[in-house]
Each structure stands twice: as structure tokens, then as C-alpha cells.
Amino acid sequence: MSIKTPTNIITGFLGTGKTTAILNLLKNKPENENWAVLVNEFGEIGIDGALMSEQGALIKEVPGGCMCCAAGVPMSVGINLLLRQKPDRLLIEPTGLGHPKQVMATLTSEQYQPYIALHTTITMTDARYFEDEKYTSNENFKQQLAVADVIVANKTELANKVQNETMQVWLAEQGFTYRVEATSNGEFDIALLDEVLKPSVAVDIEQHHHHHAAMEPQFAIPPNKAFVRKENKGQGYFSCGWLFGPEVEFPFDDVFSLFSDITAERVKAVINTDKGCFAFNVANGVVSVNEMSLDGFESRLEVIDSQLIPWDQLEGILLSIAGLPADVCD
Numbered sequence: 001m002s003i004k005t006p007t008n009i010i011t012g013f014l015g016t017g018k019t020t021a022i023l024n025l026l027k028n029k030p031e032n033e034n035w036a037v038l039v040n041e042f043g044e045i046g047i048d049g050a051l052m053s054e055q056g057a058l059i060k061e062v063p064g065g066c067m068c069c070a071a072g073v074p075m076s077v078g079i080n081l082l083l084r085q086k087p088d089r090l091l092i093e094p095t096g097l098g099h100p101k102q103v104m105a106t107l108t109s110e111q112y113q114p115y116i117a118l119h120t121t122i123t124m125t126d127a128r129y130f131e132d133e134k135y136t137s138n139e140n141f142k143q144q145l146a147v148a149d150v151i152v153a154n155k156t157e158l159a160n161k162v163q164n165e166t167m168q169v170w171l172a173e174q175g176f177t178y179r180v181e182a183t184s185n186g187e188f189d190i191a192l193l194d195e196v197l198k199p200s201v202a203v204d205i206e207q208h209h210h211h212h213a214a215m216e217p218q219f220a221i222p223p224n225k226a227f228v229r230k231e232n233k234g235q236g237y238f239s240c241g242w243l244f245g246p247e248v249e250f251p252f253d254d255v256f257s258l259f260s261d262i263t264a265e266r267v268k269a270v271i272n273t274d275k276g277c278f279a280f281n282v283a284n285g286v287v288s289v290n291e292m293s294l295d296g297f298e299s300r301l302e303v304i305d306s307q308l309i310p311w312d313q314l315e316g317i318l319l320s321i322a323g324l325p326a327d328v329c330d
Contacts, residue, residue: 004117005083007090007107008193011100011144012124013135014266014304015283017154018093020186021124025091028190034058036087038078040095058085075106083115089193090116100147108198118198123148124186127159130167145171148178149196156182221245221298226324229315237304240311242318244299249274254321259287264305271299
């Protein structure tokens with residue numbers, strides 16, 4: 001490879017709209033370009049790759065925790081697989097609970113300097129988060145803002161004037177004087193991706209290790225089972241995900257009602273329903289739904305919260321809605 005691949009990190013905390021922003025970028029990319037996306041999720045099942053697959057991008061998922069863990073092996077494997085397909089641009093979405101400094105260190109390492117040109121790093125945020133100490137005291141939240149070339153304050157239609165002012169004051173107090181772009185629905189000018197070009201020098205980032213590291217787990221549903229369930233935990237958060245066989249169909253109205261009642265901080269799902277395949281996204285108590293043109297797809301659901309939710313109870317509800325017996329995975 002003689003031409004370096006323009007690469008962008010799109011980072012941000014849980015629920016700030018990273019995936020929505022990437023979907024918008026893919027929709028607006030030049031028609032003659034082939035883009036790749038490396039998606040990292042805290043949960044074990046993997047939802048974002050399914051959401052992006054319709055946009056025709058090259059997708060590689062690294063589920064199960066921060067992809068820079070385990071000596072960066074999951075991340076390196078994913079990057080190598082995508083670069084071999086010679087994309088015109090590579091977008092990297094670290095998990096909302098990930099460590100973007102270490103991701104940046106990998107991308108600027110000697111290993112990738114001949115192949116990757118690191119462009120603008122964009123951090124998605126939400127002005128409403130800055131009045132909540134749960135976010136402002138979180139080291140990952142602060143690190144994600146610290147690595148930004150541009151901060152995109154998403155969901156501006158939901159934040160009031162005081163919340164926007166609180167965000168600006170907090171950023172100034174932290175010494176974050178970067179450009180802030182206000183937007184909604186994760187929409188911003190695609191030209192922003194090439195606004196900042198990083199020098200081709202390795203970033204010196206201290207090494208760290210995490211007990212929730214994963215080596216690209218691959219989960220298949222056994223032929224005699226209807227679903228699998230996987231859990232993860234770390235950094236004060238818990239996740240549980242379910243993968244259902246393509247033969248399982250959920251009633252749309254019951255699924256929407258269930259997601260409206262779940263109080264978890266983050267819920268993502270792509271579900272086969274009696275009305276078709278739909279992507280569900282729950283953040284800040286708001287359920288959004290988008291129809292997907294996927295056939296024969298394995299329904300998947302991921303729930304993340306700072307409190308340990310009674311997963312067995314939630315699973316029982318899911319099985320009941322789907323008309324499956326409670327012992328279907330015993």
C-alpha cells in the first residue's frame with residue numbers, strides 16, 4: 001500500500017449519537033468511494049455493525065469491551081482485515097466506555113504509520129451530560145473530550161440554554177478550548193473529517209490493562225437452541241445481550257412497549273418483528289425506531305446500565321413476548 005488511508009476516530013460517551021453520526025456520514029460519502037468502519041462495543045453481542053451493514057460499508061466488529069485491551073490484538077486484527085480491502089477511508093468507533101488515547105496510540109504507532117493517515121478526531125457529546133457529576137467525574141468521559149480535534153455537541157434540540165452554557169463553562173475550566181459544533185440527529189458537514197491532519201509521529205501514551213479485555217469472541221447459536229445470552233461488566237457498568245435465531249419473530253408493539261419501560265441507560269437492538277426488521281435505540285428514556293431491509297437476520301439486543309439489572313427477569317419477558325418456552329436455552 002503506497003497511499004495512506006485517511007482515518008478518523010469518532011468517539012464519545014454512551015448515548016451521545018456516535019453510531020447515528022457514522023450512519024449519516026456513510027449516507028453522504030462520495031458515491032465512488034469505499035469506506036470501512038471498525039466498530040467497538042462494550043457489550044458482547046454487537047449491534048452497531050448490523051445497523052451500518054445496509055450502507056454498503058466494510059464493517060468489522062470488536063465486541064466485548066475496550067478493543068485496545070489484550071495488547072491491542074482485537075483492534076489490530078480488525079484494522080488489518082479492513083486495510084487489506086483498500087478502503088478510501090477508515091472510521092473507527094470506540095465503545096462509549098473505551099479509551100481513545102490508547103486507540104490513537106495504536107493508529108500512530110510504527111506498525112501503522114506507513115498505512116494510516118490520522119485525520120480529525122471527533123468527540124460526540126450531549127450538553128445535558130455536563131450538569132451530571134456521573135459523567136463529568138468519569139475519567140473516560142474526560143479523556144474522550146481531551147483527545148478531540150472537534151467536539152460535536154449533539155441533540156441540541158433537547159438541551160436548554162443553561163445546559164449549553166454549563167457545557168461551555170466546564171470545557172473551559174478543563175482547558176478544552178477546541179472548536180464545538182452544535183448539531184442534532186448526529187448530522188455534521190462531512191468536510192469536518194479532513195479539517196485536521198495529524199503529524200506522522202507516534203503518540204506516546206502510557207500502557208494500561210483492563211480486566212474485561214476480549215479477544216474478538218464469536219458467538220453462534222447452537223442448532224438445538226433458539227438464542228444465546230452473553231454478559232459483560234467493567235468500569236462500573238454492566239451489559240447483557242441476547243442473540244436470537246432468524247426463525248424467532250417478535251410482535252412489534254410488545255417490543256416497543258418493553259423498550260419504553262426499560263430504565264437502563266442504554267438499549268440497542270435489531271429485531272425481526274411481525275411488521276418487518278427494525279432497529280431500536282433507547283437513550284435518555286426515548287425510544288427511536290428505524291426500519292431495516294434485512295431478511296433472515298438474527299435478532300440481537302444489548303442492554304447497558306450502571307446498576308446490575310435482573311437479567312433473568314428481562315430474559316423471561318423476552319421469551320414470553322416471542323412465544324418461546326422458558327426452558328428453551330436450558
